[in-house]
Amino acid sequence: MEQKINTKGLTESAIMAALISVVVILSSYFSFLYGIAMMILPIIVAVVHYRHDFKYSAGCVIVSMIITAIMFNPITAITMGVSYGIVGISLGYAVRKQYSPYKILILTVLASGIAVTVDFALTGILISGQNIFEFMRSQATEFSDIFAISIDQSVKMYEAMGITGQQIEMMNQMKSLITPELILMIFPAVIVIVAFLQGYVCYILLSIILKKLRYAKLEVIKFSEFYVTNLVGAALIGTMCIALILYGRGAAWGITVYNSVYMITIVILGINGVAATQYFLTNKMMLPKVARILIIAAVFVMGVFFIFCIIGFVEMLLDFRRLDPHRLRKA
Numbered sequence: 417m418e419q420k421i422n423t424k425g426l427t428e429s430a431i432m433a434a435l436i437s438v439v440v441i442l443s444s445y446f447s448f449l450y451g452i453a454m455m456i457l458p459i460i461v462a463v464v465h466y467r468h469d470f471k472y473s474a475g476c477v478i479v480s481m482i483i484t485a486i487m488f489n490p491i492t493a494i495t496m497g498v499s500y501g502i503v504g505i506s507l508g509y510a511v512r513k514q515y516s517p518y519k520i521l522i523l524t525v526l527a528s529g530i531a532v533t534v535d536f537a538l539t540g541i542l543i544s545g546q547n548i549f550e551f552m553r554s555q556a557t558e559f560s561d562i563f564a565i566s567i568d569q570s571v572k573m574y575e576a577m578g579i580t581g582q583q584i585e586m587m588n589q590m591k592s593l594i595t596p597e598l599i600l601m602i603f604p605a606v607i608v609i610v611a612f613l614q615g616y617v618c619y620i621l622l623s624i625i626l627k628k629l630r631y632a633k634l635e636v637i638k639f640s641e642f643y644v645t646n647l648v649g650a651a652l653i654g655t656m657c658i659a660l661i662l663y664g665r666g667a668a669w670g671i672t673v674y675n676s677v678y679m680i681t682i683v684i685l686g687i688n689g690v691a692a693t694q695y696f697l698t699n700k701m702m703l704p705k706v707a708r709i710l711i712i713a714a715v716f717v718m719g720v721f722f723i724f725c726i727i728g729f730v731e732m733l734l735d736f737r738r739l740d741p742h743r744l745r746k747a
Contacts, residue, residue, distance in 0.1 A: 461504025
């Protein structure tokens with residue numbers, strides 16, 4: 417029996433593909449639109465997937481890439497297409513399968529992290545002819561050199577103004593700190609932050625759009641209810657231990673893995689700590705929204721973000737909010 421063709425699905429997919437192509441081209445011409453585009457494009461794909469399933473959302477992504485490649489640039493079409501395709505299809509799949517709000521968020525964040533990594537890898541291969549590790553190293557070195565040049569120029573300007581002493585010394589210390597190795601260590605943590613922000617924002621915007629179009633009422637997990645299960649903590653700590661053991665046995669890259677996973681752990685625990693703080697300020701202390709924002713912002717301004725990491729670690733172990741189904745403390 418021949419399978420019926422969903423004419424409505426094909427039409428919507430084609431229209432959305434054309435819309436995506438326009439947004440991609442505009443964001444390429446106006447760089448300040450790129451971040452906004454990477455929040456909007458996955459939602460378009462997710463809506464197509466939610467309404468018409470995988471073959472239509474995948475077709476939408478492929479057609480949009482072809483149109484962009486013909487009308488603008490094949491490299492931009494591939495790198496951006498893979499990125500918004502992975503996130504959009506993953507988000508649409510999770511919503512269509514009616515996953516819990518927490519699972520939808522986690523799947524979307526993971527997809528976003530994969531998309532950012534693949535985008536970076538493809539950029540290195542297609543533009544520089546380098547694999548992802550070589551490209552990361554070259555970009556880190558370039559950023560470090562640019563930073564060093566800007567510091568040198570600032571020092572010369574201050575010296576010309578007659579400013580010497582402690583300020584000049586601090587700037588020279590900053591110059592020595594920002595090395596390619598430090599940038600490479602921070603890079604995975606930056607991916608985690610970008611993935612979380614993109615995943616959460618896309619999730620919220622999709623729920624608003626589905627509600628406005630009267631397709632579905634999608635529940636969004638509150639940030640204060642976000643948690644990091646102790647299984648994730650155990651996996652991260654285990655990875656760091658293995659990396660140290662390998663480094664001790666002569667694997668030089670072991671210390672790089674350790675440092676990268678350490679930074680990822682700090683970011684994840686920090687996010688968990690901010691969410692837990694938000695929860696207790698809201699539900700236990702009953703503080704107004706403005707007061708909560710000011711307290712959390714003050715911690716960042718004072719440069720004591722590590723407090724959130726400690727709170728996040730304690731919350732992951734003891735689960736005072738009773739959110740983790742795998743909690744150690746059942747009572």
